[in-house]
Amino acid sequence: MERTLPFAVLISGRGSNMLALARAVTEGRIAGRMVTVISDQPGAAGLVEARRLGLAAEVVDAGPGTDRPALGQRLTEILKQHGAELVVLAGFMRILDSGFVQRWRGCLLNIHPSLLPAHRGLHTHRRVLAAGDPQHGCTVHFVTEELDAGPAIMQGRFAVGSGDTEESLSARVQQLEHIIYPRAVGWFAAGRLGWKDGAAMLDGRPLTTAVIEDVQ
Secondary structure (H helix, E strand, O other), X not given: OOOOEEEEEEEOOOOHHHHHHHHHHHOOOOOEEEEEEEEOXXXXXXXXXXXXXXXXEEEOOOOOOOOHHHHHHHHHHHHHHOOOOEEEXXXXXXXXXXXXHHHOOOOEEEEEXXXXXXXXXXXXXXXXXXXXXXXXXXXXXXXXOOOOOOOEEEEEEEEOXXXXXXXXHHHXXXXXXXXXXXXXXXXHHOOOEEEEOOEEEEOOEEOOOOEEEEOO
16 A cells, blocks of 8 residues: 655644645645644634544644744644644744754745745735736745745746736735645655755755746
């Protein structure tokens, strides 16, 4: 029987990328099992959706007074309980402490709504419009201690139109995220994607630049 990769998804909100990943598992595009969905927000809509799909769904206490190391330790406890071997950040709006990142180095993915290294951090769609960028998109990358600075794996990109707004860019980026994130996780589950000496590796070779998915 072919081995399937046990992975966990961390969310803070609606969990649209979590649902895209779950769909990819069901359709056989990811040779993996989503063993748990974890949120720092008890009221996250994505938790309801995860439970509707029959997935384990848990909440970590991230209220006032919870420091990053404590949060990271609790997350690791839950992840180990479920046997997760890959951690997928999908709209998890917490900066993780260095201890957690080091513990999961090479097995910790994130998707960011910009063409990194441009526009790290928040409000990317607004900043793209303000800068007059001709292109926008999203980036799947390995997580390192520096925010949104880990090795890029894959980028989806499109041309910014004269009529685009923050809302239209957000919708277009989200559609792209649902395409490229399952693909990258699928590569990891298949053993094609990995980490070596601080670099992303695809099919045994360092990824010097991200794989690009261009759309209209």
